[in-house]
Amino acid sequence: MTLIHSTTFTDAVLVRGLTKSFGSTRVLDGIDLTVPTGSLLALLGPNGSGKTTAVRVLTTLLEPDGGTVTVGGHDVAREGAAVRRMIGLTAQQATVDELLTGRENLELFAGLSHLGRRHARRRAQELLERFDLVAAADRRIAAYSGGMRRRLDLAASMVSEPRILFLDEPTTGLDPRSRAELWSVIGELLGSGTTILLTTQYLEEADRLADRVAVINGGRVVADDSPAALKRQVGTERLVLRLSRAEDAPRARSALGEAGAGADGGDREITLAAHGPDHLRHTLNLLHDAGVAIERTELRSPTLDDVFFELTAVAA
Amino acid sequence: MSAVLTPAGDLRLLVVRNLRRESRLVDGLIVNLALPVIIMVLFVYVFGGAITTGSSGLDYIDFVVPAVLLMSGGYGAALTAVSIAEDMSGGMIDRFRTLPVGGWVIPAAHVVASLARNVAACVFALAAALLLGFRPNASPTDWLLVLAVAAGYVLAMSSLSVLWGLLVDSSQAAGAFSFVVLFLPYLSNGVVPAETMPPLLRAFAHHQPITPVVDTLRSLLLGLPMGSSGALTAAWLTGIVAISAPAAASLFRRRTST
Numbered sequence: 221m222t223l224i225h226s227t228t229f230t231d232a233v234l235v236r237g238l239t240k241s242f243g244s245t246r247v248l249d250g251i252d253l254t255v256p257t258g259s260l261l262a263l264l265g266p267n268g269s270g271k272t273t274a275v276r277v278l279t280t281l282l283e284p285d286g287g288t289v290t291v292g293g294h295d296v297a298r299e300g301a302a303v304r305r306m307i308g309l310t311a312q313q314a315t316v317d318e319l320l321t322g323r324e325n326l327e328l329f330a331g332l333s334h335l336g337r338r339h340a341r342r343r344a345q346e347l348l349e350r351f352d353l354v355a356a357a358d359r360r361i362a363a364y365s366g367g368m369r370r371r372l373d374l375a376a377s378m379v380s381e382p383r384i385l386f387l388d389e390p391t392t393g394l395d396p397r398s399r400a401e402l403w404s405v406i407g408e409l410l411g412s413g414t415t416i417l418l419t420t421q422y423l424e425e426a427d428r429l430a431d432r433v434a435v436i437n438g439g440r441v442v443a444d445d446s447p448a449a450l451k452r453q454v455g456t457e458r459l460v461l462r463l464s465r466a467e468d469a470p471r472a473r474s475a476l477g478e479a480g481a482g483a484d485g486g487d488r489e490i491t492l493a494a495h496g497p498d499h500l501r502h503t504l505n506l507l508h509d510a511g512v513a514i515e516r517t518e519l520r521s522p523t524l525d526d527v528f529f530e531l532t533a534v535a536a
Numbered sequence: 537m538s539a540v541l542t543p544a545g546d547l548r549l550l551v552v553r554n555l556r557r558e559s560r561l562v563d564g565l566i567v568n569l570a571l572p573v574i575i576m577v578l579f580v581y582v583f584g585g586a587i588t589t590g591s592s593g594l595d596y597i598d599f600v601v602p603a604v605l606l607m608s609g610g611y612g613a614a615l616t617a618v619s620i621a622e623d624m625s626g627g628m629i630d631r632f633r634t635l636p637v638g639g640w641v642i643p644a645a646h647v648v649a650s651l652a653r654n655v656a657a658c659v660f661a662l663a664a665a666l667l668l669g670f671r672p673n674a675s676p677t678d679w680l681l682v683l684a685v686a687a688g689y690v691l692a693m694s695s696l697s698v699l700w701g702l703l704v705d706s707s708q709a710a711g712a713f714s715f716v717v718l719f720l721p722y723l724s725n726g727v728v729p730a731e732t733m734p735p736l737l738r739a740f741a742h743h744q745p746i747t748p749v750v751d752t753l754r755s756l757l758l759g760l761p762m763g764s765s766g767a768l769t770a771a772w773l774t775g776i777v778a779i780s781a782p783a784a785a786s787l788f789r790r791r792t793s794t
Contacts, residue, residue, distance in 0.1 A: 279634060280633075280634075281630060281633060281634075301636070304633075304634055304635075304636065305636065307634065308634070309630065309631075309634050311627050311630050311631075313626065313627035313630070314626075314627050315627035315628060315630050315631035316627075316628075316631070317553065317557065317628060319556065319557045319560045319561065320553065320556060320557070324553075324556065328549055328550075328553055329631065329635065331545070331546075331549045332546055332549060332550075332632070332635045332636075332637050333635055333636065334542060334545075334636065360560070376631065
């Protein structure tokens with residue numbers, strides 16, 4: 221049995237025991253999520269982990285098999301229309317018309333949201349200004365860059381001023397500059413009181429934007445915590461040491477003692493958590509004294525793989 | 537905007553969107569502007585000299601104009617299947633579904649936009665025919681009826697086309713419908729007199745809907761006796777619309793409900 225959680229109107233999104241299968245494949249296997257009003261939850265996971273399916277259920281595009289899903293106080297299965305009035309969605313696939321201009325797209329969606337013709341025109345202009353698209357307003361979307369397209373998609377989701385916004389991998393495939401621009405737009409939306417649930421494959425993105433990160437893998441939430449707490453769990457940077465000779469590996473591991481015992485990697489590679497310059501010097505000294513030749517050292521940020529490695533290691 | 541006007545307003549917005557899309561696609565323009573003229577020229581100059589019009593005793597251009605009208609309007613109408621299949625397979629449908637738009641409005645907008653474009657294509661074909669020497673003998677009432685039959689045919693083909701576009705999964709498969717619509721007139725009394733065909737094809741030609749539509753248009757344009765073809769045309773076109781339009785609306789609702 222799942223625990224009975226106290227439900228208050230302060231939670232914009234509340235998911236308990238959500239399951240969804242396609243045929244015999246169980247894509248969501250009992251998901252619990254909570255997004256307090258005005259906060260940002262990042263749903264972090266690799267391809268095929270169930271992120272998009274979860275977003276499609278939460279936005280009423282798919283029916284849940286089991287569990288309860290409440291968005292803005294309304295049940296997605298029974299009160300879909302009420303949910304749709306409160307939410308905006310930027311799906312992974314572009315949901316704007318390539319052959320229309322940015323302005324035409326926004327005016328179309330504003331019109332279909334029943335704002336009235338004059339109000340729709342004004343709303344489109346406001347959104348173009350807010351998302352920095354005025355210069356490209358009268359060009360067709362087909363001529364937009366990836367970053368501009370995502371911004372227009374986001375603007376289209378904001379036409380009816382939704383209180384809850386769902387963003388499915390908003391920055392996937394964008395160059396670093398467009399990504400930073402989109403991050404600042406998302407930060408502004410959050411600042412103006414919008415509740416946001418976004419999915420991402422990037423730990424850095426979750427760290428940068430989220431109040432809380434739910435890590436999802438194989439249709440289950442394997443961790444749900446603040447970014448700081450997750451990072452503490454995963455460790456900071458990784459130190460990768462490539463040995464000159466494979467036969468040195470056992471000697472290198474024993475020389476590193478406790479740190480080396482926890483290290484993983486192939487025959488000639490040892491990866492361990494890095495703890496600053498002193499730790500690096502100490503590690504290299506230990507190996508030097510043991511007569512282990514190092515071909516190359518490398519520092520890298522923890523990847524999503526590291527997160528899963530750590531989290532599944534903890535769970536096991 | 538009042539609640540009663542909302543679906544009409546949505547429909548207008550979506551029809552404008554569809555017409556804008558089509559006018560910006562090069563092949564869309566070719567289908568609507570160039571194809572009617574090309575087909576007309578092809579039939580009059582390339583085939584015209586070699587085909588006899590049998591017992592009708594008509595000049596070939598006078599004989600073939602109705603069939604070319606139906607090919608011109610029908611081909612564009614059949615491409616509506618591609619438009620709606622693209623909406624369904626791309627991300628647009630997700631955007632529409634999160635907006636408070638009534639279920640039937642989206643397929644209906646495709647049909648209405650197709651009607652506007654393809655009746656225009658019929659008018660182009662007719663204008664080309666007149667330039668090439670077509671000499672109709674029709675009263676103003678006849679002309680109005682010609683327009684009504686052409687519009688009815690385009691409406692019927694557009695509704696069928698939307699239904700087909702919703703039944704198949706990809707826009708490539710949706711495109712196959714245009715071949716049916718383009719070739720069906722060959723197996724009617726439209727391009728060659730059905731009486732010249734072998735018995736099996738002649739039977740098919742006599743019982744498929746294109747033949748009464750062609751016969752009706754021909755008698756209206758040339759001031760010939762109508763016979764039963766007018767009633768048959770009305771029955772066929774009304775029947776096709778009455779079955780395919782609700783079927784398309786219900787299929788659309790089913791495909792977009794959770």
